[in-house]
Amino acid sequence: MKTNWKTQNVENRHSSFIQLVEKIDREKNKPTRYKRTIETMLLEFFGKTSKKRYTWKRETFKRLLIHLYNQKCYAILRDYNSVEVVHKMSSFGNKIVRNIEDWKQEGFEKEEQLKSLIQHCFAIYETPAFLESSFFRSDKKYMLWYIQIGRGKSIKELSQMPVQLTSKMAHEFRNAPPFFEANQALRYAQALGFGASVETAKTIGFSRLSIIRESEEEFWVTVVQFFAKQKGLVKNEVDQIIDYLTYKYREDQSFSMKSRTLNALVNQTRDWHRNVYKAEIGEVLTWKPSGIKPLYVEEVEEGKKVVYKTVELLNSVDLYEEGNEMHHCVAEYDDDCKDKACTIFSLQRQVEGEPMKRMVTIEVGLPEREILQAQAKYNEEPDKKSAELIDLWMTNAKIKKPKAVSYETYQVQANVAGEGNNRVVHVPSSDNYDMSEVARVIFWILYFIFKVILFSR
Structure with missing residues (x-):
């Protein structure tokens, strides 16, 4: 065996x-x-x-x-x-x-x-x-x-x-x-x-610059040198610029990085991606503004003017750019926006002399003017600063708060439009209580206590 x-x-x-x-x-x-x-x-x-x-x-x-x-x-x-x-x-x-x-x-x-x-x-x-x-x-x-x-x-x-x-x-x-x-x-x-x-070196290392083509290295080493001087680089943004530079250099090999600035390059990259997207989708849908008053707040941070604002997105390309940078699917909302079922705002931060940063994408339902959702990058929840700004915007623009979300009130110091003042703002708390339900439960508890006391006499 x-x-x-x-x-x-x-x-x-x-x-x-x-x-x-x-x-x-x-x-x-x-x-x-x-x-x-x-x-x-x-x-x-x-x-x-x-x-x-x-x-x-x-x-x-x-x-x-x-x-x-x-x-x-x-x-x-x-x-x-x-x-x-x-x-x-x-x-x-x-x-x-x-x-x-x-x-x-x-x-x-x-x-x-x-x-x-x-x-x-x-x-x-x-x-x-x-x-x-x-x-x-x-x-x-x-x-x-x-x-x-x-x-x-x-x-x-x-x-x-x-x-x-x-x-x-x-x-x-x-x-x-x-x-x-x-x-x-x-x-x-x-x-x-x-x-x-x-x-910065890690961001460059992990970017598409790591795809090394020896025949083109004379140009790409100048790109590495350019990015090495920048601060606060984001990999996704660098990769988008690399796509644009690849197109420009292969179109015209006399193209160089001499005298270029990051802000200008970011704007040129966005224009190029916008045109590429237009060519891909064919028809670009557009729609009229909702009439909702935008947010505009100026503050001073570390000696620099910082502007926080909401920008209403009014066409398919704007939604594409928002979704591309924020890594979510807002580009798919163009039909809803065209049908006036909702409108999309982008909460943005602009530091003087630096590229604009997108903070939160906000969907407002129409015609109720109620916030349906607010998502940061990768569909994450807005941070504390973003929540404060959204709450201030809702108050000023008379936008309804989201349903099924409770808010806790706390005092913050803020400089609005350059003037120092105290203001009360509301941000989402960790508990999602419906206050009307809480009031109803309290009422019935008190009612039964009263009945017990009454019948015990």
């Missing part, structure tokens, strides 16, 4: 796996697709490794598999993605700096074990953690960078480096955070080299 797999001893299981690896290695492998078994997984990867050319790749792959098994790294050998990492390592089998069989299992997690094995095989010197992760992705150029740095090569001498790095940039690249990919770390390091703050 065949022995159950679970009752076989460890030595037999080791022997079975090693025999399977060696058997597949000896065979003339054909292209095989993984069918969720260890055998078909090994057949697929050995099938991708030639027996005639660069035979050291195949030999390295076999040695790595057998040693991982001997080190009881079973979780790696059962996982397709982990074995794929091992297969990528074998592509650099001729660059291994230590004996594979000298590696000892470290940690319990698959990724932790694999990173330890990568360090053992390829790194004599300290290497960036983010490059270690290159073996878990697909670009072999970045794996080679890891190996070259691990052997002591300088950052500026790495193979196929797509950008020019100063000594400061090279230092920042080596010390880039582990959550970056290699191309993102390059832009991050460039930005820091051009004087950007760490936060």
Whole structure:
């Protein structure tokens, strides 16, 4: 009778796996697709490794598999993605700096074990953690960078480096955070080299500037330099500008960043996206203003004039821009606005000398003039400042408060239109009580207390 797999001893299981690896290695492998078994997984990867050319790749792959098994790294050998990492390592089998069989299992997690094995095989010197992760992705150029740095090569001498790095940039690249990919770390390091703050450099690193095209780098490095001088960058806004700049540069390669300002660039980007959207949707719906008085509040913050205002959105393109920047679906409300079922306002903040920021999108039902919903970015609830401004606007413009929302009153100090005064404002509380229901409950409680007292006499 065949022995159950679970009752076989460890030595037999080791022997079975090693025999399977060696058997597949000896065979003339054909292209095989993984069918969720260890055998078909090994057949697929050995099938991708030639027996005639660069035979050291195949030999390295076999040695790595057998040693991982001997080190009881079973979780790696059962996982397709982990074995794929091992297969990528074998592509650099001729660059291994230590004996594979000298590696000892470290940690319990698959990724932790694999990173330890990568360090053992390829790194004599300290290497960036983010490059270690290159073996878990697909670009072999970045794996080679890891190996070259691990052997002591300088950052500026790495193979196929797509950008020019100063000594400061090279230092920042080596010390880039582990959550970056290699191309993102390059832009991050460039930005820091051009004087950007760490936060600005992170925004640039995560933006579409991380898509590096060497043939266009002469232009894009000037864009990195431009953004490095800016403060308070938002990734979504940067990506929209990148789309616009890509279009302009490919339309006319004499286009440059010289003498440009962020405000002007933001406005040009919005105009361009607006025109693209118009071309996509064909008909642009428009409608007349509702007649609701807008909010306008001036304050001084940190010595700068700040204007808070509500702007009524009066066409499909305005709704598209609002939804695009606020990451919600207000663009779909154009038919309702056209039919006068509702109107949409954008609560905005304008700091002197800085781009306008959208705070909250507000839907007002018509003809009742009642707020139906008010959403900040990503459909989040408005913050305290926004709630204060909305409440002030409702009072001044005679807009009804939303149903099923209670308000708590508190005193705040505010400068309205440049004049200091105390005003009482209302913001949504965490409890959604209907006050009429509360009054009704209190009435009946008092009524029954009165009845009990009356009949007890």
